Amino acid sequence: MSINDSGQVVGYSYPNGSSRATLWQQGQVIDLGHLGGTATGYTDSEAIEINNRGQVLVQSVRVVNGVVLGRRTAVWEQGGLRHIKPPWPDTGFSPVLPVDMNESGQVVATGGLSGEWPKALVSLDGRSFIDLNTVVAASNLKGWQLFEALKINNAGQILALARWAPTNERATFLLTPLPKR
Template identity: 35%
Template sequence: MQKSSVLFVASLLFAAAGPAQALQYKLSPLLVDSASATEAFSINNAGTVLGLAQLNLIQAVVWEQGTARQLSHDPQSYGSYGLALNQAGDVAGYDYYPHGIVRAATWTAAGRQPVSLSAEYSRAVDINAHGVTVANGFGGYAQDSWSWDGATLTKLLPFSPAYNDSPGSPLRPGTTAHAINDLGQVVGSGGTADHQSHAALWTNGQIVDLHGGGTGSAAKDINNAGQILVNTYFGQDVRAGLWQNGALSYLGEHSEGNGMNAQGAVVGWAGFGEGAQHAMLWQDGMEFDLNAQIVGKRFGFTYLEKAYGINDHGQIVGRGLTADGSYQAFLLSPVPEPGAWLMLVVGLGIVVRVKRRARAA
C-alpha cells in the first residue's frame, strides 16, 4: 500500500512538471551590426541560426555562439538569401541579381556552390543531413522542382500531364518543393488539372496527394518520423495542420505553420485582432501564444510576430516587431518553470520520507 502511494505521488509530481505545464522561454534578440532589420528562419540542434539582415542590401546571416557572419555570394550578384539549415550547418538558398533574377546555391564547409538548374530562375529551399538539396526552378509559365545530390538532378513528378486551356498554349501543372527529410522524402505542393494547388509528398519515386479539403493546400515541412506540416486554405483564411497516420488534424484557427521538429512540435503564427499576427507553438495537442510564455527581459520587442523554426531542444526562432517599428530576429530558449521545479523538489522530499517510513515499518 505504501509502495503504491509512493508511485502515485511520484507520477503526479512528474506530470505536474511535464512540458505541457512548464512552457516558459528566455527571449534573446539576434543582432547584426548596422542592420536596420533582421529575421531568423531556421535553427539546428547545435543552436546555429540562419536568417537575414537588412544592411545596404539584404544579406544571408548565420549566428553561431552569439556571433553573426554573412554568407558569401556571387560577386556578380547583389547578395545572398538563406532559406534552410541542416544539422551540420549547411545552408540552402540563393543569390539575387539585378532585374529580379535569382539563382539557387548551397553553402557548406567546402564553400558556396551553385545548384545548376536549367530554369531561368531558381531557389534552393532545403538541405538534409546527407547534403541532398531540393530546389524550385521557374520561368515563363512553368515551375518545376528537383532534388540534387551534388552531381545528379532528379525532377519531382507533377500530379498530372500537360493540358490545353487555349489553342497553342499547353500548360503543365507545376510543382513547388518546401522541405526534405533525411530519408529523402520531399514535401510541397503541386498543381492539378482543375487548377487547384494540393499538398504533396514525393516518396519512392511517386507523388502522394495530401489535400484534405479547402480551396488549396501546401505541405511546409516533414520530419524523419514522416509527420508532415500542412497548411490548408479556405478562401482568404488558412489553417495549419499535422498529417500523420494517413489523416490531417488541424492545429489552430486562422493559423499558418512554417516549421516542425523531430517530436512533431509545430511553430508558425496565428491571426489576432486588427490584422495582427502572433508567433505560435502547437505541441502535445495544445496551442501556445509565444508572447505569453516569455519570462525575463523583452529587449524592446512589442510582440513576437512570426515563428519560423524549432529544433529538437525546443529552441524557436523568428521575427518580432520592436518599439521603433522595425523587425528584429529573436531566439526563444526553454527554461524550467520555477513553480513546477519547486513542486517537484518538495514532492521528491515527500516521496523520500514515505519510503523511509515504509522501511521502518
C-alpha cells in the first residue's frame, strides 16, 4: 500500500475473488483494472505506489490454479493502464516486479527471463524498461552485475543491489544520472 501527500491511498481489494489494484480517494473506491483479460490470464492486479501527480504503479499478475505464471508492470493515470514493456520479448511468463516510482513517473523494477539471474530495470519514459547493466559504464561496474533495483528518488538516483559472480558477494550501488548536456 502507498499514500501520497493528497491522501490518495492505493493497494488492492478482492471485489470478485481476485485481487484488483485499488485507489481510495475522497471516500471513493476506484478499481484500477488489470492488463489483459481472461484470454491472457492477467486477471489479478495490485497497486504498488502512488506519486503526488496521481500516477499509480501497478503489477498485473497471471494466476493459473493458484500459481503465479507471469507478471507485468503498468502505470495507471487519467483512468487507464499503460503497460511498461520489458527489455526482452514479452512471452508473458517472464516476471517483472515493480518496486518504486518517483514524481516524474520513472519506475524501477527487477526482472528477468526464466533460468537467468534477475536484472535491475528502469523505465525513464513509462513505456519500456532498460536493463541498468546496459546503461552503466562497464568500467564503473568493474564486473558487478546489478540484479535488483530498490528505490528511485526525484533526482533520478537509483539504489540497486549487485552481485560479484565469482564469489556471489553482494553490494549496494547508488547510481546517479549524468547531467544533461
